[in-house]
Amino acid sequence: MVISQTLVITIGADSLKVMDLSEEKPTIQEIEATIKILEDCVWKIETVLFLPAILANSYNMSPGLEDGLVVMLQEHQQLKDQLATQYLRWLEVKGMEGNKLLSRLEQAFCGSLRNVLRRLRAHPVLLKGLSIEEIVEESKKLAESLKELQCLLMESSLTDPSAEKEERDKSRYMHELSLRHHNNMELVSTLKKEVAAATKDKDVEISKKNEIIRMLKSSLFHMEKTSKEFATRMLLDAENQNLSDRKTSEGRRTNMQQEISQLYSELNSLIIKNRELEMTLRRRKNKVDSETENWIQKYDADMSDKQVELEEVSGCCAQETAELRELEKHYAVLELEYSQIMEERKLAQEQKEKEEREKVIKDQNAVIIQAYWRGFKVRKAMKGKNKGKKGKKGKGRKTK
Amino acid sequence: MAEDKESAEALVSKVQRKITEAFNLFDDESNKTVDVREIGTIIRSLGCFPTEGELHEIITEVEEDEPTGFIRFEKFLPTMTKVLMERKFRPIPEELLIQAFEVLDQEKKGYLEPEELKKFMTQEGEPFSNDEMEEMLSASVDPDKNVIFYKDFVGMMTVSEQ
Numbered sequence: 003m004v005i006s007q008t009l010v011i012t013i014g015a016d017s018l019k020v021m022d023l024s025e026e027k028p029t030i031q032e033i034e035a036t037i038k039i040l041e042d043c044v045w046k047i048e049t050v051l052f053l054p055a056i057l058a059n060s061y062n063m064s065p066g067l068e069d070g071l072v073v074m075l076q077e078h079q080q081l082k083d084q085l086a087t088q089y090l091r092w093l094e095v096k097g098m099e100g101n102k103l104l105s106r107l108e109q110a111f112c113g114s115l116r117n118v119l120r121r122l123r124a125h126p127v128l129l130k131g132l133s134i135e136e137i138v139e140e141s142k143k144l145a146e147s148l149k150e151l152q153c154l155l156m157e158s159s160l161t162d163p164s165a166e167k168e169e170r171d172k173s174r175y176m177h178e179l180s181l182r183h184h185n186n187m188e189l190v191s192t193l194k195k196e197v198a199a200a201t202k203d204k205d206v207e208i209s210k211k212n213e214i215i216r217m218l219k220s221s222l223f224h225m226e227k228t229s230k231e232f233a234t235r236m237l238l239d240a241e242n243q244n245l246s247d248r249k250t251s252e253g254r255r256t257n258m259q260q261e262i263s264q265l266y267s268e269l270n271s272l273i274i275k276n277r278e279l280e281m282t283l284r285r286r287k288n289k290v291d292s293e294t295e296n297w298i299q300k301y302d303a304d305m306s307d308k309q310v311e312l313e314e315v316s317g318c319c320a321q322e323t324a325e326l327r328e329l330e331k332h333y334a335v336l337e338l339e340y341s342q343i344m345e346e347r348k349l350a351q352e353q354k355e356k357e358e359r360e361k362v363i364k365d366q367n368a369v370i371i372q373a374y375w376r377g378f379k380v381r382k383a384m385k386g387k388n389k390g391k392k393g394k395k396g397k398g399r400k401t402k
Numbered sequence: 403m404a405e406d407k408e409s410a411e412a413l414v415s416k417v418q419r420k421i422t423e424a425f426n427l428f429d430d431e432s433n434k435t436v437d438v439r440e441i442g443t444i445i446r447s448l449g450c451f452p453t454e455g456e457l458h459e460i461i462t463e464v465e466e467d468e469p470t471g472f473i474r475f476e477k478f479l480p481t482m483t484k485v486l487m488e489r490k491f492r493p494i495p496e497e498l499l500i501q502a503f504e505v506l507d508q509e510k511k512g513y514l515e516p517e518e519l520k521k522f523m524t525q526e527g528e529p530f531s532n533d534e535m536e537e538m539l540s541a542s543v544d545p546d547k548n549v550i551f552y553k554d555f556v557g558m559m560t561v562s563e564q
C-alpha cells in the first residue's frame with residue numbers, strides 16, 4: 003500500500019514539471035538572456051564612464067593593485083592620447099593614410115579597452131570609492147535609458163503568461179491527466195494482482211498454520227490424556243505405597259511401643275536399683291564424711307599439739323643456739339690456748355731432740371777419743387814392757 | 403791361686419803366731435788361759451782400737467758357757483784370727499780423731515780447757531776412771547798455757563804410734 007502511494011506521488015510531480023517546461027521555456031530563456039546582456043551593457047558603460055577617473059588616479063592607486071593592471075592602464079592611457087592626437091590631425095588633414103592609421107588605432111584602442119574592462123571586472127573593489135561627478139551627461143542618460151529597458155523587459159517576463167496560453171495549458175493538462183489516469187489504472191491492476199497473490203499466499207499460510215494448530219491441539223490432547231493416565235497411575239501407586247507404608251509403620255510402631263514399654267520397665271527397675279545403690283552410697287558418703295570430719299578434728303588437734311611442741315622446740319633451739327654461740331666463743335679461746343701450748347711443747351720436744359742428737363754425737367766422739375787413748379796407752383806400756391822385759395803387768399788390769 | 407792360698411796361709415800362720423805371743427805374755431800360769439780382764443790389753447797390744455762395747459762383744463764370744471773369769475787360748479785364737487784377718491777395729495784415722503776433738507770444742511777455739519776435757523771424758527761415752535783421766539791430762543795439757551791444744555796432742559799420739 004505504501005509503495006503504491008509513493009509511486010503515485012512521484013508520477014504526479016513528474017507530469018507537472020513536464021507541463022511547466024513545455025509552456026515557459028522559450029519566453030523565459032529569451033527574456034533572461036536579454037536582461038543579462040542589458041545588465042552587462044549598463045555595467046560596461048558605467049565602467050567606461052569611470053575610466054577617466056581611474057586613469058587619472060592610476061599612479062596614486064592603492065598598493066594592493068596588481069602591477070599588470072597598472073601597466074595596462076598606462077598603456078591604455080597612451081593609446082587614448084595617441085588616438086586623440088591622430089584624430090585632431092585627421093580633422094586638419096583629411097587623407098587616406100590618416101584614415102587608415104586612425105582606423106588601426108581605433109581597433110587597438112577597442113582591444114585595449116576590452117582587456118581593461120575584463121581586468122576591472124575581476125577587481126570590482128576599485129570602482130567602489132570613485133565619485134561620479136566627472137561623468138559626462140550624455141553617457142549618463144544612455145545608461146539610465148538602458149536600465150529602463152531592462153526594467154521593462156523584466157516586467158514583461160513577469161506578466162507575460164496570459165489567457166492565450168491557458169487554453170493550451172488546459173488541453174495539455176487534460177491529456178496529462180488521462181495519461182496519468184491510464185498509468186494509475188495500470189498500476190492499480192498490477193497492485194490488485196499483487197494483492198491477490200498476497201491473499202493467496204496468506205491463505206496458504208493460514209491453512210498451514212491451522213494444520214500446525216490442529217497438530218498441536220491433537221498433541222496437546224494426547225499429552226493431556228497421557229498425563230492424566232500418568233497422574234491416576236501415580237495416585238494409585240502412591241495410595242498403594244501409602245497403604246503398605248502405613249501397615250509397616252503400624253507394625254513398627256507396635257514393635258516400638260512394645261520396646262518402649264519394655265525399656266520403661268527396664269528403666270524403672272534400673273531406677274529402683276540405682277536408688278538403692280544411691281542410698282547405700284549416700285550412707286557410705288555420710289559415714290566417710292563423718293570419718294573425714296573426725297580425721298580433720300584429729301588432725302587439727304594434732305596440729306595444735308605439734309604447733310605447741312614446735313614452739314617449745316624452737317624456743318629450746320634458740321636457747322641452745324645461744325648457748326652454742328657462747329660455747330663456741332669459749333672454745334675459740336681454749337683452742338688458741340691449746341695451739342699455744344702445743345707450739346711450746348713442740349719447741350720443747352725439738353730442743354730435747356736436738357740435745358739428744360748432740361749428746362749422741364758427743365758420745366760417739368768421746369768413745370773414739372777414749373778408745374784411741376786406751377789403745378795408745380796399752381801399746382806405750384807394752385813398748386816399755388818389751389824394753390824392760392815384762393815390766394809392769396797390772397796396768398791393763400786397771401781398765402776392768 | 404795356689405800361691406795366693408799359700409801366702410794367705412802364711413799370713414794366717416803369721417797372725418796366729420803374733421796372737422800366741424801376745425796371749426803367752428799374759429798367761430801367768432802357762433796353762434793356755436788368761437784372766438778375762440787382760441783380754442782388752444791383749445787385743446789392743448795387737449794394734450786394734452776397739453771400744454769398750456766392742457771389747458765386751460768379743461769377750462762374750464770367747465767366754466766359756468759358765469763364766470769362770472778365765473779365757474782359754476783355743477777359744478780366743480780363731481776369734482782373734484778372724485778379727486785381725488778381717489781388719490776389724492783398725493787404727494782410727496788422724497782426721498777423724500781431730501774431728502772428734504773439734505766437736506767437743508764448740509766455740510772453735512782450737513784448744514780445750516782441762517776441765518772441759520775432764521767433763522767430757524768422764525761423763526760421756528765410755529767414761530774414763532779417775533786414774534785414766536789423770537794420765538790423759540798429764541800427757542795432753544800444755545804446761546805453759548794450762549790448756550790442751552788437741553791438734554798437737556793428736557799429732558803426738560799418732561807419731562808415737564807409728
